[in-house]
Amino acid sequence: SQTIHQWPATLVQPVGSPLSLECTVEGTSNPNLYWYRQAAGRGLQLLFYSVGIGQISSEVPQNLSASRPQDRQFILSSKKLLLSDSGFYLCAWKVSFNYGYTFGSGTRLTVV
Amino acid sequence: QKEVEQNSGPLSVPEGAIASLNCTYSDRGSQSFFWYRQYSGKSPELIMSIYSNGDKEDGRFTAQLNKASQYVSLLIRDSQPSDSATYLCAVTSNSNYQLIWGAGTKLIIKP
Numbered sequence: 001s002q003t004i005h006q007w008p009a010t011l012v013q014p015v016g017s018p019l020s021l022e023c024t025v026e027g028t029s030n031p032n033l034y035w036y037r038q039a040a041g042r043g044l045q046l047l048f049y050s051v052g053i054g055q056i057s058s059e060v061p062q063n064l065s066a067s068r069p070q071d072r073q074f075i076l077s078s079k080k081l082l083l084s085d086s087g088f089y090l091c092a093w094k095v096s097f098n099y100g101y102t103f104g105s106g107t108r109l110t111v112v
Numbered sequence: 113q114k115e116v117e118q119n120s121g122p123l124s125v126p127e128g129a130i131a132s133l134n135c136t137y138s139d140r141g142s143q144s145f146f147w148y149r150q151y152s153g154k155s156p157e158l159i160m161s162i163y164s165n166g167d168k169e170d171g172r173f174t175a176q177l178n179k180a181s182q183y184v185s186l187l188i189r190d191s192q193p194s195d196s197a198t199y200l201c202a203v204t205s206n207s208n209y210q211l212i213w214g215a216g217t218k219l220i221i222k223p
Contacts, residue, residue: 043215044156044200090155098163098204100146101211103155 002027006091006104013111019064019078021107023091026072031093033074034101035066038088050074086111114139116203118214127223131188133199135214138182141206145177145184148200150216156200160186191221 006023013019025031035047046059048066056066063082067075074091088108092101115138125131133147144163148156162168162175162184174187184203188195201214 044213046210049210098144098209100144100148100158100161100202102158106155108153 002093002102004091004093004102004104006107008107009105010108011110013081013109015083015111016080019076019081019085019109021076021089021091021109023074023076023104024072025093028072028093028095030071031095033068034092034094035074035076036090036092036103038090040087044090048076081111083111085109114205114207114212116201116212116214118199118201118217120215121218122220123217124220124222125191127191127193127221129191131191131195131219131221133186133188133201133217133219135184135186135201135203136182137184137201137203137212139203139206139212140179140182142203142212143206144204145175146202146211147173147175147184147186148202150198150200152197188219193221193223195219196221 003026032051034049036044037047038044049057050068053068053071064078086109088106090106091104094101117136147160149159150156160173160175162177165177165179168175172189176185198216198218200216202211205212
């Protein structure tokens with residue numbers, strides 16, 4: 001069966017520090033992968049999506065970046081965190097265009 | 113701008129009653145529709161998908177789709193306190209097949 005792993009679960013980072021969040025999917029190949037952010041009490045904001053290795057589409061300009069070094073690995077990064085980067089970061093995948101997304105358990109990031 | 117609209121709530125329903133959650137969307141070409149449940153502090157969980165006009169039932173949940181009216185709803189029968197959560201409606205964009213999300217409706221089931 002397919003599973004999605006996301007870590008860490010919680011993270012407290014100082015302003016200006018770097019960030020690396022990792023997401024991996026098991027039990028499938030060539031999934032579409034997504035990074036979302038959800039601010040407290042707000043809806044889901046799509047940050048990046050990828051349809052294949054090395055292919056990244058950015059939905060919102062900001063100080064975050066994403067990479068897909070392997071078929072089932074998706075990484076969210078930042079060189080210098082801002083206070084406004086705080087939020088609940090969610091990785092998701094889907095099999096094909098007509099399917100819903102399956103989400104990882106999320107990373108709650110607090111920038112202090 | 114393609115949009116999905118939901119009433120933010122909170123919607124308060126007594127235990128055992130039917131909870132009715134509604135969603136409208138603007139992309140007339142959308143073909144896939146989803147309902148997610150999100151408990152506080154947790155990630156969204158897919159509970160229903162619907163692709164054709166009409167009703168689709170799964171246990172206590174029924175999804176209803178009316179493409180002519182661009183309207184999708186979720187009915188929860190015999191509501192339980194464990195159904196208290198935020199329910200997110202999502203619709204597939206006809207242009208790039210990405211999901212367009214509503215902001216969610218907070219549902220509270222009162223014992």
